[in-house]
Amino acid sequence: MLNSLSYGLLLFMLSSGLTLIFSMMGVLNFAHASFYMLGAYFAYQTSTYLGFWPALIVAPAAVAFLGALTERYGLRTVHKFGHVAELLFTFGLAYIIEEFVHLLWGRAPVEYRIPPILDFSAFSIYTTQYPAYRVFMMLVSVAMLAALYLALTRTRIGLIIQASLTHPDMVEALGHNVPRVFMTVFAGGAALAGLAGVIGGNAFVTEPGMAASVGTIVFVVVVFGGMGSLAGAFVASLIIGAVQTFSVAFDYSLASILTGMGVQLDPESAWYELWKVTIAQAAPVLPYVLMVLMLIVRPKGLMGTREG
């Protein structure tokens, strides 16, 4: 339960930034998960010199800075060539970041560890142990998201951002520097991804493949929740987080369930192999199955407003 919640919130830290950037610029940023990976690697590097706590601040700040540069000197230049060019740009950027990580830190996972002070079991329910670090991850995510919510709804810049999501030209005609707002949102989204990397990198593994594996899941979350809907991304993050966490522990197959209900399956029947696949074995594909089902039933996603 706690694992699922902390993972779901982590997914939301990633999908919220992606969603904001998408609503504003109309571009799905393929490099978003690369910012997550950079957050983890930067945190690893910082923590070898300064320890974990400074890394919690330094790494997201460094990623935010890279995000700002990406928007200012990359996307803004490519923008005039249209959305396809922008999409390809973020795609290319994701590869560049991955190669860069290979060069600097190698292909094997790095030793980015949970700080010893948080490396104990906070409490246990029945036989399940709940690691303190999961509780910490949750606190960080909740605090960050609450801060984000307040900033968006209570501050002047937050209102300008909200208005720019739907009416950038009008906001600019009122005298607000909308290009700078775009850069701020991009940097903010990157910082959120970076922070997710800092607290996720040591809970899971920090390796060059982490961007790709998390990236596809975040993509699923955003499509499932409805492109451009923050509320949708929130619900979808929790659902996908739960599906991924619980299904791996679910050691039943359809065959065993059917047998339990008194149905005898003939081992010679054509689909027997399929029935025998356990839900745990199927876990990695479940999110994609959910996404495909959602696209069939409700193409705009859980709470999406855009068509197509």
Add this chain to the structure above:
Amino acid sequence: MLEVKDLHAYYGKSHILHGVHLSVRQGEIVSLLGRNGVGRSTTIKAIMGQVQSSGSVQFKGEELMGKKAYMVARKGLGYVPENRDIFPSLTVRQNLLLGQKGRKESGRWSMEDMFNIFPRLRERAEAPAGVMSGGEQQMLTLCRTLMGDPDLVMIDEPTEGLAPKIVDQVANLFDEISKRGISILLVEQKLTIALRISQRVYVMGHGQIVFEGSPDDLRANEAVRKEWLEV
């Protein structure tokens, strides 16, 4: 105050404005008239720097051509678009706040002024702007732009689709704006309020100015009205 010379504008490959000339003096109300699709909105957008254009746009002696829209707005040009681009999920008060260019009220208009001119906005201050009627949204768009304390406002078809009673209210606001020394460039299709409140009028046809004169000149000139205005 505003001097537009040889203005050309383009949407991609289509050439919409073919050398527009017009001017607005300090404190003056000027109307830009014409049928649908002749390029009146495009003229305003080109002045604001929101469409690709060439030529010269001088405001208070300074060249604006090539400047970004937010810079143009900060020079003191206000723009009220025809499609009532309110921010629907924000409240009426928040919409007005975003009209201000900085954190503080500093110009000729306060939020209180707006509420006094349109009491309806005070009643709906905390409601999401998107639930208001078309007329109320039109008032809000106007007031929001005024909150930015412009020296000249360009207003695109403000009376389109409004009930006659609200049209009168809007016309009164124009008087109030003008009294405070602000110039108005008004885009209209119908002649009713335009002829009543303007000092000068321009008529546009096919991306060019085809007539320039006083409201009385236009009333007297049946040929121009027949060819370029009446449907």
